[in-house]
Amino acid sequence: MSLRTSGTARAGQYAALLCYLVFLAFPFLWLISTAFKPARELGSLHPTWIPEDPTLDNFRQAFDEQPLLRAAANSLTAALCAALIAVVIATPMAYVMARHRGRLSTAATGWVVVSQAFPFVLVIIPLFLVLKYLHLINSLWGLILVYVVWSLPFALWMLAGYVRAVPPELEEAAAVDGAGRVRILVSVTAPLLAPGIVATALFAFITAWNEFFFALVLLKTPEKQTLPVVLTHFLGAEGVADLGPLAAAAFLATLPSLVLFAVIQKRITGGLTAGAVKN
Amino acid sequence: MTLVTATVRSGRRAPRGGQGDGRRRDGATWFLVLPALIPILILSVGPLLYGIALAFTDAQSGRTRSTQWVGLLNFQDLLHDTLFWESFRIGLLWAVGVTVPQFVLALGLALLLDANLRMRWLARALAIIPWAMPEVVVGIMWRLVYNPDAGILNETVRDLGLGDGRDWLTGLATALPAVIVVGIWAGMPQTTVALLAGLQNTPHELHEAAALDGAGAWRRFRTVTWPAIRPVALAISALNFIWNFNSFALVYVLTSGGPGGRTRLPMLFAYEEAFRYGQFGYAAAMGCVMVAVISVLLAVYLVGRLRGGEDG
Numbered sequence: 001m002s003l004r005t006s007g008t009a010r011a012g013q014y015a016a017l018l019c020y021l022v023f024l025a026f027p028f029l030w031l032i033s034t035a036f037k038p039a040r041e042l043g044s045l046h047p048t049w050i051p052e053d054p055t056l057d058n059f060r061q062a063f064d065e066q067p068l069l070r071a072a073a074n075s076l077t078a079a080l081c082a083a084l085i086a087v088v089i090a091t092p093m094a095y096v097m098a099r100h101r102g103r104l105s106t107a108a109t110g111w112v113v114v115s116q117a118f119p120f121v122l123v124i125i126p127l128f129l130v131l132k133y134l135h136l137i138n139s140l141w142g143l144i145l146v147y148v149v150w151s152l153p154f155a156l157w158m159l160a161g162y163v164r165a166v167p168p169e170l171e172e173a174a175a176v177d178g179a180g181r182v183r184i185l186v187s188v189t190a191p192l193l194a195p196g197i198v199a200t201a202l203f204a205f206i207t208a209w210n211e212f213f214f215a216l217v218l219l220k221t222p223e224k225q226t227l228p229v230v231l232t233h234f235l236g237a238e239g240v241a242d243l244g245p246l247a248a249a250a251f252l253a254t255l256p257s258l259v260l261f262a263v264i265q266k267r268i269t270g271g272l273t274a275g276a277v278k279n
Numbered sequence: 280m281t282l283v284t285a286t287v288r289s290g291r292r293a294p295r296g297g298q299g300d301g302r303r304r305d306g307a308t309w310f311l312v313l314p315a316l317i318p319i320l321i322l323s324v325g326p327l328l329y330g331i332a333l334a335f336t337d338a339q340s341g342r343t344r345s346t347q348w349v350g351l352l353n354f355q356d357l358l359h360d361t362l363f364w365e366s367f368r369i370g371l372l373w374a375v376g377v378t379v380p381q382f383v384l385a386l387g388l389a390l391l392l393d394a395n396l397r398m399r400w401l402a403r404a405l406a407i408i409p410w411a412m413p414e415v416v417v418g419i420m421w422r423l424v425y426n427p428d429a430g431i432l433n434e435t436v437r438d439l440g441l442g443d444g445r446d447w448l449t450g451l452a453t454a455l456p457a458v459i460v461v462g463i464w465a466g467m468p469q470t471t472v473a474l475l476a477g478l479q480n481t482p483h484e485l486h487e488a489a490a491l492d493g494a495g496a497w498r499r500f501r502t503v504t505w506p507a508i509r510p511v512a513l514a515i516s517a518l519n520f521i522w523n524f525n526s527f528a529l530v531y532v533l534t535s536g537g538p539g540g541r542t543r544l545p546m547l548f549a550y551e552e553a554f555r556y557g558q559f560g561y562a563a564a565m566g567c568v569m570v571a572v573i574s575v576l577l578a579v580y581l582v583g584r585l586r587g588g589e590d591g
Binding site: 009013014016017018020021023024025026027028030031034042043044045046047049088089090092093095096100104111115116117118119120121122123124125126127129130145146148149152156181182185206209210211212213217227228231232234235243246247250251253254257258260261262265 | 307308310311312314315316318319322323324325326327329330331333338384387388391394396397398399401402404405406407408409410411412413414415416417419420421422423424426428429430431434437464467496518521522524525527528531532545546549550553554559562563565566567569570573574
């Protein structure tokens with residue numbers, strides 16, 4: 001199917017691809033390398049790619065220096081709750097957006113796009129005041145509320161796309177059989193949507209797990225803070241970071257989202273392509 | 280990152296617009312919509328309007344005296360705040376400096392990934408890494424790369440005999456370019472995936488027909504590929520520009536806005552104003568100005584590009 005390309009052009013393409021591979025991979029490889037280096041090697045003026053004497057000391061020290069486990073538990077709680085709530089409330093609305101064209105779905109779509117353009121500072125100040133009034137500052141619940149609303153636009157968008165992929169004929173057939181609207185949604189549509197709902201929830205989870213700005217503003221005490229905020233404590237005062245533990249903690253913090261992303265990556269990119277083709 | 284899907288879709292209309300026409304809009308619809316609509320109104324639309332209103336008050340944190348309506352005072356003050364406009368200028372430099380090279384690089388990568396190459400899966404997998412990483416970790420990781428003594432960048436510079444290397448993130452001249460490189464790296468996946476989706480929509484037959492007619496690679500790109508991906512390219516670069524202009528975490532971790540404010544993006548400035556100095560009203564006014572200027576710039580850009588015809 002594809003075009004035949006000449007040998008030199010092919011070689012050029014591979015050379016370019018190689019450059020991209022190096023550019024994309026080297027910071028990450030350096031992070032891993034640093035995480036496993038003993039302090040002595042980190043102090044050396046001629047750093048090497050492969051640690052000569054690899055060690056796990058940095059990981060141990062990282063857990064000693066900062067409450068990483070509690071921070072991870074906080075991140076897990078916030079991201080799990082936010083993803084679950086967001087998907088549960090977004091699925092029905094996404095269904096309406098996909099199946100009924102009207103002012104409501106137009107407005108919702110408009111909001112989805114517009115909400116991307118606002119600087120968070122314009123939303124966070126009033127949110128801060130509202131959450132303070134509700135005594136939800138420095139509380140994971142306050143953060144979860146914010147994450148739910150923050151992840152709704154893309155959850156709605158992804159889910160509406162998955163709904164459109166379900167043939168409406170199936171629902172019409174169930175309606176002919178006398179099933180009610182909600183009944184149809186629960187027993188016919190939802191099972192077909194399940195993979196899309198899972199992918200959306202995982203994506204919402206990753207976004208919340210990685211989020212920094214809201215967590216920085218809303219969580220005050222170290223016991224409540226999430227992993228990204230606690231990671232910045234390793235940076236310490238200007239320039240005097242302890243590189244080994246910093247790298248070790250950063251590497252650990254990124255693993256869950258990397259693994260989950262690897263799982264759903266095909267769905268996200270595949271859904272994207274399929275959606276673009278179908279529409 | 281959330282709306283790559285949106286960009287791909289926005290160019291096309293759903294074909295089956297008439298679905299469900301025969302159904303009554305009844306209570307069930309509201310029952311389905313309200314669980315999402317209520318939090319959106321209370322925690323998103325509401326605060327946004329409240330935030331705009333705050334820009335016209337002297338609201339401060341931790342003050343006992345009640346907040347007063349001050350009209351345009353905050354905006355008048357902003358007009359004379361040279362530090363703010365300096366951060367605005369840096370924000371624009373950063374947004375353009377990231378968005379443009381990122382688009383060019385991502386387009387190149389997308390074209391390579393679309394071609395039938397052997398290492399494609401590896402490149403795809405690697406290209407996803409920056410997307411899945413927390414921005415804080417991306418910042419920390421690049422601080423390790425840029426570290427003056429133990430970093431790999433200076434070691435490479437020394438190995439190549441280009442001198443002793445430098446302190447990239449704290450040098451007055453190098454700080455902004457250094458953070459821009461990180462911004463480009465971090466945002467590559469979304470742009471690449473969006474463009475790749477556009478590319479895979481391009482009918483291969485057209486490509487082959489053009490090749491049979493003797494069109495070279497560049498002409499095929501200009502006459503077949505580019506027109507097909509133009510809507511996606513336009514949407515993703517506009518969104519990237521906005522996201523970059525409004526970004527925070529990456530630069531906060533890399534430089535905290537230093538040295539001497541050389542990398543202090545508007546969001547960092549507004550954050551400090553609001554949560555370090557407690558000037559809520561003033562910071563809200565900054566947010567309003569950011570929205571206004573970005574909207575105008577984008578409108579001009581989009582109208583210009585849409586009118587730009589085939590060469591765009």
